[in-house]
Amino acid sequence: MVVVGVLSLQGDFLEHIQLLATMSNVKPKHVKMPRDLSDVDALIIPGGESTTIGRLMKIKGLDKAVVDFAREGRPVMGTCAGAILLAKSVVDRVVGKVNQPILELMDIAVVRNAFGRQRESFETNVLVEGLGSIKVVFIRAPAIIDAWGDAKIISYIDYPDIGRVGAVAVQRNMLAVVFHPEISGDTKLYEYLISMSRR
Amino acid sequence: MFRVGDGWLKLIDSYVFLERLRDLIYQLLELRDRALEEGKLLPGIKAGTPLVKYGFISMFKSGVIMDVTNEKQAEIAEDAGAVGVMVLDKLPYDVRMTGGVARSASLDVIKRVMDTVTIPVSAKCRIGHYEEAKLLEEIGVDLIDESEVLTPVDEKAHIDKWRFKTPFVNGARNLPEALRRIYEGASMIRTKGEPGTGNVAEAVKHMKSVNRDIAVLRGYYLAGDIEAIWVYAKENRVPYELALLTARLGRMPVVNFAAGGIATPADAALMMWLGSDGVFVGSGIFKSADPEVRAKAIVLATAYYDDPESVVEAQRIVSETASMPGLDIRRLKPEELMQVRGE
Numbered sequence: 001m002v003v004v005g006v007l008s009l010q011g012d013f014l015e016h017i018q019l020l021a022t023m024s025n026v027k028p029k030h031v032k033m034p035r036d037l038s039d040v041d042a043l044i045i046p047g048g049e050s051t052t053i054g055r056l057m058k059i060k061g062l063d064k065a066v067v068d069f070a071r072e073g074r075p076v077m078g079t080c081a082g083a084i085l086l087a088k089s090v091v092d093r094v095v096g097k098v099n100q101p102i103l104e105l106m107d108i109a110v111v112r113n114a115f116g117r118q119r120e121s122f123e124t125n126v127l128v129e130g131l132g133s134i135k136v137v138f139i140r141a142p143a144i145i146d147a148w149g150d151a152k153i154i155s156y157i158d159y160p161d162i163g164r165v166g167a168v169a170v171q172r173n174m175l176a177v178v179f180h181p182e183i184s185g186d187t188k189l190y191e192y193l194i195s196m197s198r199r
Numbered sequence: 200m201f202r203v204g205d206g207w208l209k210l211i212d213s214y215v216f217l218e219r220l221r222d223l224i225y226q227l228l229e230l231r232d233r234a235l236e237e238g239k240l241l242p243g244i245k246a247g248t249p250l251v252k253y254g255f256i257s258m259f260k261s262g263v264i265m266d267v268t269n270e271k272q273a274e275i276a277e278d279a280g281a282v283g284v285m286v287l288d289k290l291p292y293d294v295r296m297t298g299g300v301a302r303s304a305s306l307d308v309i310k311r312v313m314d315t316v317t318i319p320v321s322a323k324c325r326i327g328h329y330e331e332a333k334l335l336e337e338i339g340v341d342l343i344d345e346s347e348v349l350t351p352v353d354e355k356a357h358i359d360k361w362r363f364k365t366p367f368v369n370g371a372r373n374l375p376e377a378l379r380r381i382y383e384g385a386s387m388i389r390t391k392g393e394p395g396t397g398n399v400a401e402a403v404k405h406m407k408s409v410n411r412d413i414a415v416l417r418g419y420y421l422a423g424d425i426e427a428i429w430v431y432a433k434e435n436r437v438p439y440e441l442a443l444l445t446a447r448l449g450r451m452p453v454v455n456f457a458a459g460g461i462a463t464p465a466d467a468a469l470m471m472w473l474g475s476d477g478v479f480v481g482s483g484i485f486k487s488a489d490p491e492v493r494a495k496a497i498v499l500a501t502a503y504y505d506d507p508e509s510v511v512e513a514q515r516i517v518s519e520t521a522s523m524p525g526l527d528i529r530r531l532k533p534e535e536l537m538q539v540r541g542e
Contacts, residue, residue: 052280081258121254
Protein backbone atom coordinates (compact mmCIF):
# COMPACT_ATOMS: atom_id res chain seq x y z
CA MET A 1 0.00 0.00 0.00
CA VAL A 2 1.36 3.39 -1.05
CA VAL A 3 0.20 6.46 0.85
CA VAL A 4 -0.11 9.41 -1.52
CA GLY A 5 -0.52 12.76 0.21
CA VAL A 6 -2.31 15.64 -1.47
CA LEU A 7 -1.56 19.15 -0.22
CA SER A 8 -5.08 20.26 0.79
CA LEU A 9 -4.81 23.97 1.53
CA GLN A 10 -6.48 25.39 -1.56
CA GLY A 11 -7.37 24.25 -5.07
CA ASP A 12 -8.74 21.04 -6.55
CA PHE A 13 -7.21 18.63 -4.04
CA LEU A 14 -10.49 16.70 -3.81
CA GLU A 15 -10.30 15.71 -7.50
CA HIS A 16 -6.81 14.27 -6.88
CA ILE A 17 -7.97 12.41 -3.77
CA GLN A 18 -11.02 10.95 -5.55
CA LEU A 19 -8.93 9.81 -8.53
CA LEU A 20 -6.27 8.24 -6.27
CA ALA A 21 -9.03 6.41 -4.39
CA THR A 22 -9.96 4.57 -7.60
CA MET A 23 -6.42 3.15 -7.95
CA SER A 24 -5.51 -0.18 -6.41
CA ASN A 25 -3.02 -0.31 -3.55
CA VAL A 26 -3.12 3.46 -3.11
CA LYS A 27 -4.26 5.26 0.02
CA PRO A 28 -4.88 8.98 -0.53
CA LYS A 29 -4.32 11.36 2.38
CA HIS A 30 -5.03 15.05 2.92
CA VAL A 31 -1.96 17.04 3.98
CA LYS A 32 -2.66 20.30 5.81
CA MET A 33 0.03 20.28 8.55
CA PRO A 34 3.73 19.34 8.48
CA ARG A 35 2.96 16.38 10.78
CA ASP A 36 0.62 14.91 8.13
CA LEU A 37 3.69 14.16 5.97
CA SER A 38 5.22 11.62 8.38
CA ASP A 39 3.67 8.48 6.83
CA VAL A 40 3.33 9.81 3.27
CA ASP A 41 5.25 7.98 0.49
CA ALA A 42 4.58 10.46 -2.32
CA LEU A 43 3.13 13.98 -2.38
CA ILE A 44 0.98 15.85 -4.88
CA ILE A 45 0.78 19.65 -4.93
CA PRO A 46 -2.56 20.30 -6.69
CA GLY A 47 -3.83 22.99 -9.00
CA GLY A 48 -5.27 26.16 -7.54
CA GLU A 49 -3.82 29.63 -7.19
CA SER A 50 -0.06 29.36 -6.74
CA THR A 51 0.09 32.72 -4.93
CA THR A 52 -2.52 31.55 -2.42
CA ILE A 53 -1.07 28.07 -1.87
CA GLY A 54 2.47 29.49 -1.54
CA ARG A 55 1.38 31.98 1.10
CA LEU A 56 -0.70 29.43 3.02
CA MET A 57 2.22 26.93 3.04
CA LYS A 58 4.33 29.39 5.02
CA ILE A 59 1.81 29.81 7.83
CA LYS A 60 2.24 26.32 9.35
CA GLY A 61 5.78 25.74 8.05
CA LEU A 62 4.62 23.41 5.26
CA ASP A 63 7.00 25.14 2.83
CA LYS A 64 10.06 23.91 4.74
CA ALA A 65 8.47 20.52 5.45
CA VAL A 66 7.79 19.89 1.74
CA VAL A 67 11.32 20.97 0.77
CA ASP A 68 12.73 18.50 3.33
CA PHE A 69 10.32 15.82 2.08
CA ALA A 70 11.58 16.25 -1.49
CA ARG A 71 15.26 16.48 -0.48
CA GLU A 72 14.90 13.12 1.32
CA GLY A 73 14.15 11.69 -2.11
CA ARG A 74 10.44 11.03 -1.66
CA PRO A 75 8.50 11.69 -4.91
CA VAL A 76 6.64 14.97 -5.41
CA MET A 77 4.34 15.88 -8.30
CA GLY A 78 3.09 19.41 -8.84
CA THR A 79 0.20 20.01 -11.25
CA CYS A 80 -0.36 23.50 -12.68
CA ALA A 81 -0.03 25.74 -9.58
CA GLY A 82 2.04 22.92 -8.07
CA ALA A 83 4.47 23.06 -11.01
CA ILE A 84 4.86 26.81 -10.48
CA LEU A 85 5.66 26.26 -6.81
CA LEU A 86 8.32 23.65 -7.67
CA ALA A 87 10.12 25.89 -10.20
CA LYS A 88 13.26 27.94 -9.51
CA SER A 89 12.25 30.76 -11.83
CA VAL A 90 8.73 32.18 -12.32
CA VAL A 91 7.50 35.10 -14.42
CA ASP A 92 4.01 36.08 -15.58
CA ARG A 93 3.25 36.57 -19.27
CA VAL A 94 1.42 39.89 -18.72
CA VAL A 95 2.56 41.20 -15.36
CA GLY A 96 6.19 40.05 -15.74
CA LYS A 97 8.13 39.78 -12.49
CA VAL A 98 6.02 38.21 -9.77
CA ASN A 99 6.26 38.53 -6.03
CA GLN A 100 5.16 35.18 -4.65
CA PRO A 101 6.69 32.56 -2.36
CA ILE A 102 7.90 29.45 -4.24
CA LEU A 103 9.73 26.29 -3.15
CA GLU A 104 12.54 26.49 -5.77
CA LEU A 105 13.03 22.72 -5.83
CA MET A 106 13.36 22.06 -9.57
CA ASP A 107 15.80 23.46 -12.11
CA ILE A 108 13.11 24.72 -14.45
CA ALA A 109 11.83 28.12 -15.56
CA VAL A 110 8.07 28.64 -15.99
CA VAL A 111 5.91 31.38 -17.43
CA ARG A 112 2.58 31.82 -15.66
CA ASN A 113 -0.62 32.14 -17.71
CA ALA A 114 1.53 31.33 -20.77
CA PHE A 115 -1.39 30.43 -23.04
CA GLY A 116 -3.58 33.35 -22.00
CA ARG A 117 -6.57 33.81 -19.73
CA GLN A 118 -9.45 31.42 -18.93
CA ARG A 119 -11.03 32.20 -22.32
CA GLU A 120 -8.01 30.47 -23.88
CA SER A 121 -8.01 27.45 -21.53
CA PHE A 122 -8.29 24.22 -23.54
CA GLU A 123 -8.43 20.44 -23.60
CA THR A 124 -6.13 18.39 -25.81
CA ASN A 125 -3.96 15.29 -26.00
CA VAL A 126 -0.25 15.39 -25.19
CA LEU A 127 2.48 12.81 -25.62
CA VAL A 128 4.58 12.11 -22.55
CA GLU A 129 7.86 10.25 -23.04
CA GLY A 130 7.41 6.69 -21.83
CA LEU A 131 3.70 7.13 -21.04
CA GLY A 132 2.19 7.72 -24.47
CA SER A 133 -0.76 9.96 -25.26
CA ILE A 134 -2.75 11.49 -22.40
CA LYS A 135 -5.99 13.47 -22.61
CA VAL A 136 -5.52 16.58 -20.50
CA VAL A 137 -6.89 20.00 -19.64
CA PHE A 138 -4.81 23.18 -19.63
CA ILE A 139 -6.36 25.82 -17.36
CA ARG A 140 -4.70 29.25 -17.34
CA ALA A 141 -1.72 26.98 -17.53
CA PRO A 142 1.94 27.86 -17.10
CA ALA A 143 4.54 26.62 -19.60
CA ILE A 144 8.00 25.22 -18.91
CA ILE A 145 10.38 27.27 -21.05
CA ASP A 146 13.71 26.00 -19.75
CA ALA A 147 15.23 23.09 -17.86
CA TRP A 148 18.83 22.78 -16.73
CA GLY A 149 21.03 20.54 -14.58
CA ASP A 150 19.50 17.06 -14.46
CA ALA A 151 15.98 18.40 -15.01
CA LYS A 152 14.52 17.18 -18.29
CA ILE A 153 11.40 18.10 -20.24
CA ILE A 154 9.56 14.88 -21.17
CA SER A 155 6.47 16.33 -22.84
CA TYR A 156 5.96 19.26 -25.17
CA ILE A 157 2.96 21.06 -26.60
CA ASP A 158 2.85 22.94 -29.88
CA TYR A 159 0.59 25.94 -29.47
CA PRO A 160 -0.32 28.45 -32.16
CA ASP A 161 1.73 31.70 -31.90
CA ILE A 162 3.78 30.36 -28.99
CA GLY A 163 5.41 27.37 -30.63
CA ARG A 164 6.85 24.42 -28.76
CA VAL A 165 6.95 24.69 -24.96
CA GLY A 166 7.41 22.16 -22.15
CA ALA A 167 4.36 20.59 -20.48
CA VAL A 168 6.00 18.02 -18.18
CA ALA A 169 9.48 18.05 -16.63
CA VAL A 170 11.17 15.49 -14.42
CA GLN A 171 14.14 15.87 -12.11
CA ARG A 172 15.17 12.91 -9.97
CA ASN A 173 12.16 12.36 -7.65
CA MET A 174 10.21 15.43 -8.80
CA LEU A 175 7.64 15.92 -11.51
CA ALA A 176 6.30 19.26 -12.75
CA VAL A 177 3.09 19.00 -14.79
CA VAL A 178 1.54 22.18 -16.22
CA PHE A 179 -1.87 20.62 -17.02
CA HIS A 180 -4.53 18.80 -15.01
CA PRO A 181 -4.58 14.99 -15.22
CA GLU A 182 -7.03 15.07 -12.28
CA ILE A 183 -9.64 16.92 -14.34
CA SER A 184 -9.51 14.60 -17.34
CA GLY A 185 -9.17 11.54 -15.09
CA ASP A 186 -6.08 9.92 -16.63
CA THR A 187 -4.04 7.96 -14.07
CA LYS A 188 -0.82 7.37 -16.10
CA LEU A 189 1.10 10.19 -14.40
CA TYR A 190 -0.06 8.99 -10.98
CA GLU A 191 1.24 5.50 -11.74
CA TYR A 192 4.54 7.08 -12.80
CA LEU A 193 4.70 9.04 -9.52
CA ILE A 194 3.99 5.90 -7.51
CA SER A 195 6.61 3.92 -9.43
CA MET A 196 9.16 6.56 -8.39
CA SER A 197 8.34 5.87 -4.74
CA ARG A 198 9.18 2.20 -5.24
CA ARG A 199 12.60 2.91 -6.73
CA MET B 200 -36.75 -9.24 -51.81
CA PHE B 201 -34.25 -11.42 -53.68
CA ARG B 202 -33.30 -9.22 -56.61
CA VAL B 203 -29.94 -9.83 -58.32
CA GLY B 204 -28.22 -8.41 -61.38
CA ASP B 205 -29.09 -5.14 -63.15
CA GLY B 206 -27.54 -2.83 -60.59
CA TRP B 207 -28.67 -4.77 -57.52
CA LEU B 208 -25.97 -5.69 -55.08
CA LYS B 209 -25.80 -9.11 -53.46
CA LEU B 210 -25.88 -9.09 -49.68
CA ILE B 211 -22.47 -10.80 -49.63
CA ASP B 212 -21.04 -7.87 -51.64
CA SER B 213 -22.16 -5.52 -48.90
CA TYR B 214 -20.29 -7.59 -46.29
CA VAL B 215 -17.12 -7.41 -48.38
CA PHE B 216 -17.62 -3.67 -48.78
CA LEU B 217 -18.06 -3.14 -45.04
CA GLU B 218 -14.97 -5.21 -44.32
CA ARG B 219 -12.91 -3.02 -46.68
CA LEU B 220 -14.35 0.05 -45.03
CA ARG B 221 -13.22 -1.26 -41.65
CA ASP B 222 -9.71 -1.90 -42.99
CA LEU B 223 -9.59 1.62 -44.38
CA ILE B 224 -10.59 3.15 -41.03
CA TYR B 225 -7.92 1.14 -39.21
CA GLN B 226 -5.30 2.20 -41.76
CA LEU B 227 -6.26 5.86 -41.30
CA LEU B 228 -6.07 5.53 -37.52
CA GLU B 229 -2.62 3.93 -37.83
CA LEU B 230 -1.44 6.75 -40.06
CA ARG B 231 -2.74 9.33 -37.56
CA ASP B 232 -1.04 7.62 -34.60
CA ARG B 233 2.25 7.41 -36.50
CA ALA B 234 2.05 11.10 -37.45
CA LEU B 235 1.25 12.03 -33.84
CA GLU B 236 4.21 10.02 -32.54
CA GLU B 237 6.52 11.70 -34.99
CA GLY B 238 5.13 15.04 -33.86
CA LYS B 239 3.83 15.88 -37.32
CA LEU B 240 0.22 16.48 -36.33
CA LEU B 241 -1.07 19.20 -34.04
CA PRO B 242 -3.34 17.58 -31.50
CA GLY B 243 -6.79 19.18 -31.48
CA ILE B 244 -7.00 22.15 -29.11
CA LYS B 245 -10.52 22.78 -27.86
CA ALA B 246 -11.21 25.93 -25.82
CA GLY B 247 -14.30 26.88 -23.84
CA THR B 248 -15.61 23.32 -23.40
CA PRO B 249 -17.72 22.47 -20.33
CA LEU B 250 -14.80 20.44 -18.93
CA VAL B 251 -12.51 23.45 -19.24
CA LYS B 252 -15.10 25.65 -17.49
CA TYR B 253 -15.89 23.30 -14.59
CA GLY B 254 -12.18 22.49 -14.28
CA PHE B 255 -11.26 26.16 -13.97
CA ILE B 256 -13.89 26.75 -11.30
CA SER B 257 -12.65 23.79 -9.27
CA MET B 258 -9.31 25.60 -8.87
CA PHE B 259 -11.05 28.26 -6.72
CA LYS B 260 -12.01 25.77 -4.02
CA SER B 261 -11.11 26.58 -0.41
CA GLY B 262 -10.25 30.06 -1.58
CA VAL B 263 -11.52 33.60 -1.14
CA ILE B 264 -12.66 35.82 -4.03
CA MET B 265 -12.65 39.47 -3.01
CA ASP B 266 -14.70 42.42 -4.30
CA VAL B 267 -12.48 45.30 -5.44
CA THR B 268 -13.17 48.63 -7.14
CA ASN B 269 -9.69 49.45 -8.47
CA GLU B 270 -6.27 47.96 -9.17
CA LYS B 271 -4.83 49.11 -5.84
CA GLN B 272 -7.41 47.08 -3.92
CA ALA B 273 -6.80 44.19 -6.33
CA GLU B 274 -3.12 44.20 -5.39
CA ILE B 275 -3.97 44.15 -1.69
CA ALA B 276 -6.27 41.19 -2.34
CA GLU B 277 -3.61 39.29 -4.31
CA ASP B 278 -0.95 39.93 -1.66
CA ALA B 279 -3.33 38.66 1.00
CA GLY B 280 -3.74 35.36 -0.86
CA ALA B 281 -7.09 35.83 -2.62
CA VAL B 282 -7.78 33.23 -5.35
CA GLY B 283 -9.50 35.86 -7.44
CA VAL B 284 -10.92 39.37 -7.49
CA MET B 285 -14.37 40.61 -8.51
CA VAL B 286 -14.29 44.07 -10.07
CA LEU B 287 -17.22 46.36 -9.28
CA ASP B 288 -18.02 49.98 -9.85
CA LYS B 289 -19.25 50.29 -6.26
CA LEU B 290 -19.05 47.83 -3.36
CA PRO B 291 -22.48 46.31 -2.55
CA TYR B 292 -22.75 48.48 0.59
CA ASP B 293 -22.31 51.62 -1.53
CA VAL B 294 -24.73 50.32 -4.16
CA ARG B 295 -27.28 50.09 -1.35
CA MET B 296 -26.50 53.58 -0.03
CA THR B 297 -26.35 55.32 -3.43
CA GLY B 298 -29.49 53.81 -4.92
CA GLY B 299 -30.33 54.27 -8.61
CA VAL B 300 -29.42 51.80 -11.33
CA ALA B 301 -26.31 49.69 -10.67
CA ARG B 302 -24.53 48.48 -13.82
CA SER B 303 -21.36 46.60 -14.84
CA ALA B 304 -18.04 48.21 -13.87
CA SER B 305 -16.13 50.41 -16.35
CA LEU B 306 -14.25 48.27 -18.87
CA ASP B 307 -11.12 50.42 -18.36
CA VAL B 308 -11.07 49.71 -14.65
CA ILE B 309 -11.50 45.96 -15.28
CA LYS B 310 -8.71 46.04 -17.88
CA ARG B 311 -6.35 47.84 -15.49
CA VAL B 312 -7.01 45.21 -12.82
CA MET B 313 -6.36 42.46 -15.39
CA ASP B 314 -2.99 44.03 -16.21
CA THR B 315 -2.02 44.36 -12.54
CA VAL B 316 -2.72 40.98 -10.91
CA THR B 317 -1.88 37.41 -11.95
CA ILE B 318 -4.95 35.84 -10.30
CA PRO B 319 -8.26 35.39 -12.17
CA VAL B 320 -10.37 38.53 -12.61
CA SER B 321 -14.17 38.33 -12.41
CA ALA B 322 -16.78 41.00 -13.06
CA LYS B 323 -20.52 41.34 -12.62
CA CYS B 324 -23.19 41.83 -15.24
CA ARG B 325 -26.88 42.56 -14.69
CA ILE B 326 -29.30 39.61 -14.57
CA GLY B 327 -30.54 38.99 -18.11
CA HIS B 328 -28.14 41.50 -19.70
CA TYR B 329 -26.65 39.40 -22.52
CA GLU B 330 -24.72 42.32 -24.00
CA GLU B 331 -22.95 43.32 -20.77
CA ALA B 332 -21.87 39.69 -20.43
CA LYS B 333 -20.70 39.61 -24.05
CA LEU B 334 -18.55 42.72 -23.43
CA LEU B 335 -17.00 41.16 -20.36
CA GLU B 336 -16.18 38.01 -22.33
CA GLU B 337 -14.76 40.09 -25.16
CA ILE B 338 -12.24 41.91 -22.93
CA GLY B 339 -11.18 38.58 -21.44
CA VAL B 340 -12.71 38.47 -17.96
CA ASP B 341 -12.13 34.99 -16.46
CA LEU B 342 -15.49 34.60 -14.70
CA ILE B 343 -18.78 36.47 -15.10
CA ASP B 344 -21.13 36.93 -12.14
CA GLU B 345 -24.72 37.40 -13.28
CA SER B 346 -25.49 39.25 -10.11
CA GLU B 347 -28.49 40.42 -8.14
CA VAL B 348 -26.29 43.18 -6.66
CA LEU B 349 -26.73 45.04 -9.95
CA THR B 350 -30.17 46.14 -11.17
CA PRO B 351 -31.76 43.28 -13.17
CA VAL B 352 -32.89 43.97 -16.73
CA ASP B 353 -34.98 40.80 -16.99
CA GLU B 354 -36.38 39.29 -13.79
CA LYS B 355 -38.01 36.40 -15.64
CA ALA B 356 -35.22 35.05 -17.85
CA HIS B 357 -31.54 34.80 -17.02
CA ILE B 358 -28.81 34.81 -19.67
CA ASP B 359 -28.39 31.62 -21.74
CA LYS B 360 -24.93 30.90 -20.41
CA TRP B 361 -24.25 27.88 -22.63
CA ARG B 362 -23.58 30.39 -25.42
CA PHE B 363 -20.44 31.68 -23.71
CA LYS B 364 -16.89 30.37 -23.51
CA THR B 365 -16.41 32.28 -20.28
CA PRO B 366 -17.77 30.50 -17.20
CA PHE B 367 -20.57 32.08 -15.14
CA VAL B 368 -21.39 32.14 -11.44
CA ASN B 369 -24.96 32.73 -10.27
CA GLY B 370 -26.51 33.35 -6.87
CA ALA B 371 -29.13 31.05 -5.38
CA ARG B 372 -31.17 31.06 -2.19
CA ASN B 373 -32.07 27.39 -2.35
CA LEU B 374 -31.36 24.19 -4.28
CA PRO B 375 -34.10 24.51 -6.94
CA GLU B 376 -32.91 28.03 -7.80
CA ALA B 377 -29.33 26.70 -8.05
CA LEU B 378 -30.33 23.79 -10.29
CA ARG B 379 -32.24 26.15 -12.60
CA ARG B 380 -29.09 28.28 -12.96
CA ILE B 381 -26.96 25.19 -13.65
CA TYR B 382 -29.49 24.14 -16.28
CA GLU B 383 -29.05 27.57 -17.91
CA GLY B 384 -25.28 26.95 -18.06
CA ALA B 385 -23.88 28.37 -14.81
CA SER B 386 -20.54 26.70 -13.98
CA MET B 387 -20.59 27.80 -10.36
CA ILE B 388 -23.16 28.68 -7.70
CA ARG B 389 -22.97 30.96 -4.68
CA THR B 390 -25.46 31.75 -1.96
CA LYS B 391 -27.10 35.12 -2.41
CA GLY B 392 -27.12 36.16 1.22
CA GLU B 393 -28.09 39.79 1.59
CA PRO B 394 -25.23 41.73 -0.09
CA GLY B 395 -23.68 44.81 1.47
CA THR B 396 -25.11 44.24 4.93
CA GLY B 397 -22.10 42.77 6.74
CA ASN B 398 -24.65 40.33 8.15
CA VAL B 399 -23.98 36.68 7.36
CA ALA B 400 -27.42 35.50 8.57
CA GLU B 401 -29.02 35.25 5.13
CA ALA B 402 -26.06 33.36 3.63
CA VAL B 403 -26.34 30.87 6.49
CA LYS B 404 -30.07 30.50 5.83
CA HIS B 405 -29.48 29.88 2.11
CA MET B 406 -26.66 27.37 2.64
CA LYS B 407 -28.69 25.41 5.19
CA SER B 408 -31.69 25.36 2.87
CA VAL B 409 -29.49 23.93 0.08
CA ASN B 410 -28.01 21.33 2.45
CA ARG B 411 -31.44 20.18 3.64
CA ASP B 412 -32.77 19.69 0.12
CA ILE B 413 -29.65 17.72 -0.82
CA ALA B 414 -30.11 15.52 2.26
CA VAL B 415 -33.74 14.90 1.30
CA LEU B 416 -32.85 14.01 -2.31
CA ARG B 417 -30.01 11.76 -1.14
CA GLY B 418 -32.43 10.02 1.18
CA TYR B 419 -34.87 9.34 -1.66
CA TYR B 420 -32.02 7.97 -3.78
CA LEU B 421 -30.67 5.66 -1.09
CA ALA B 422 -34.20 4.40 -0.47
CA GLY B 423 -34.54 3.69 -4.18
CA ASP B 424 -37.51 6.08 -4.39
CA ILE B 425 -36.98 7.51 -7.87
CA GLU B 426 -40.65 8.51 -7.95
CA ALA B 427 -40.06 10.94 -5.08
CA ILE B 428 -37.17 12.56 -6.99
CA TRP B 429 -39.54 12.92 -9.89
CA VAL B 430 -42.12 14.66 -7.72
CA TYR B 431 -39.40 16.91 -6.20
CA ALA B 432 -38.32 17.98 -9.68
CA LYS B 433 -41.88 18.73 -10.75
CA GLU B 434 -42.87 20.62 -7.61
CA ASN B 435 -39.72 22.71 -7.61
CA ARG B 436 -39.59 23.45 -11.33
CA VAL B 437 -36.18 21.82 -11.88
CA PRO B 438 -35.07 19.29 -14.52
CA TYR B 439 -35.38 15.72 -13.26
CA GLU B 440 -31.88 14.84 -14.54
CA LEU B 441 -30.28 17.52 -12.36
CA ALA B 442 -32.31 16.50 -9.30
CA LEU B 443 -31.18 12.90 -9.87
CA LEU B 444 -27.54 13.97 -10.36
CA THR B 445 -27.66 15.89 -7.07
CA ALA B 446 -29.17 12.87 -5.34
CA ARG B 447 -26.44 10.58 -6.66
CA LEU B 448 -23.64 13.00 -5.75
CA GLY B 449 -25.00 14.00 -2.37
CA ARG B 450 -23.81 17.55 -2.99
CA MET B 451 -24.25 20.54 -5.31
CA PRO B 452 -23.31 19.33 -8.83
CA VAL B 453 -20.97 22.32 -9.33
CA VAL B 454 -18.65 24.29 -7.05
CA ASN B 455 -20.74 26.14 -4.45
CA PHE B 456 -19.41 29.27 -2.70
CA ALA B 457 -20.84 31.37 0.10
CA ALA B 458 -21.54 35.05 -0.51
CA GLY B 459 -23.46 37.92 1.00
CA GLY B 460 -22.61 39.51 4.32
CA ILE B 461 -19.32 37.77 5.18
CA ALA B 462 -17.35 40.30 7.26
CA THR B 463 -15.03 38.41 9.64
CA PRO B 464 -12.73 35.34 9.57
CA ALA B 465 -15.23 33.54 11.82
CA ASP B 466 -18.01 34.25 9.28
CA ALA B 467 -15.88 32.65 6.55
CA ALA B 468 -15.02 29.62 8.70
CA LEU B 469 -18.71 29.21 9.58
CA MET B 470 -19.69 29.11 5.91
CA MET B 471 -16.93 26.57 5.16
CA TRP B 472 -18.11 24.45 8.05
CA LEU B 473 -21.62 24.52 6.58
CA GLY B 474 -20.20 22.96 3.42
CA SER B 475 -19.25 25.91 1.20
CA ASP B 476 -16.44 25.20 -1.26
CA GLY B 477 -15.06 28.71 -0.68
CA VAL B 478 -16.22 32.28 -0.04
CA PHE B 479 -16.83 35.57 -1.79
CA VAL B 480 -16.21 38.61 0.39
CA GLY B 481 -17.89 41.74 -0.87
CA SER B 482 -18.02 44.87 1.25
CA GLY B 483 -16.56 43.01 4.27
CA ILE B 484 -12.92 43.76 3.45
CA PHE B 485 -12.73 47.18 1.86
CA LYS B 486 -15.55 48.63 3.98
CA SER B 487 -13.63 47.68 7.13
CA ALA B 488 -11.00 49.84 8.82
CA ASP B 489 -8.30 47.15 8.43
CA PRO B 490 -8.54 45.72 4.87
CA GLU B 491 -4.93 44.43 4.55
CA VAL B 492 -4.89 42.29 7.69
CA ARG B 493 -8.56 41.35 7.45
CA ALA B 494 -8.08 39.99 3.91
CA LYS B 495 -5.17 37.80 5.11
CA ALA B 496 -7.10 36.62 8.15
CA ILE B 497 -10.15 35.61 6.08
CA VAL B 498 -7.91 33.62 3.68
CA LEU B 499 -6.36 31.80 6.64
CA ALA B 500 -9.72 31.06 8.29
CA THR B 501 -11.17 29.73 5.00
CA ALA B 502 -8.34 27.29 4.27
CA TYR B 503 -7.99 26.12 7.89
CA TYR B 504 -11.66 26.33 8.92
CA ASP B 505 -11.43 22.77 10.32
CA ASP B 506 -8.53 23.69 12.63
CA PRO B 507 -9.94 25.77 15.53
CA GLU B 508 -6.46 26.98 16.51
CA SER B 509 -6.00 28.59 13.08
CA VAL B 510 -9.44 30.22 13.12
CA VAL B 511 -8.65 31.68 16.56
CA GLU B 512 -5.35 32.97 15.17
CA ALA B 513 -7.19 34.52 12.20
CA GLN B 514 -9.94 36.04 14.31
CA ARG B 515 -7.36 37.59 16.68
CA ILE B 516 -5.67 39.38 13.79
CA VAL B 517 -8.77 41.51 13.23
CA SER B 518 -10.41 43.82 15.70
CA GLU B 519 -14.19 43.87 16.01
CA THR B 520 -14.10 47.66 16.29
CA ALA B 521 -12.68 47.70 12.75
CA SER B 522 -15.38 45.45 11.21
CA MET B 523 -17.87 47.10 8.87
CA PRO B 524 -20.83 48.37 10.92
CA GLY B 525 -23.38 46.35 8.98
CA LEU B 526 -27.13 46.52 8.60
CA ASP B 527 -29.92 44.64 10.33
CA ILE B 528 -31.80 42.80 7.59
CA ARG B 529 -35.11 43.10 9.49
CA ARG B 530 -34.88 46.87 9.17
CA LEU B 531 -34.55 46.76 5.38
CA LYS B 532 -37.73 47.53 3.47
CA PRO B 533 -38.93 44.66 1.22
CA GLU B 534 -38.01 46.66 -1.90
CA GLU B 535 -34.46 47.07 -0.59
CA LEU B 536 -33.80 43.32 -0.55
CA MET B 537 -31.45 42.18 -3.32
CA GLN B 538 -31.76 38.42 -2.79
CA VAL B 539 -35.29 38.23 -4.23
CA ARG B 540 -34.14 39.48 -7.63
CA GLY B 541 -34.29 36.82 -10.35
CA GLU B 542 -35.48 33.46 -9.02
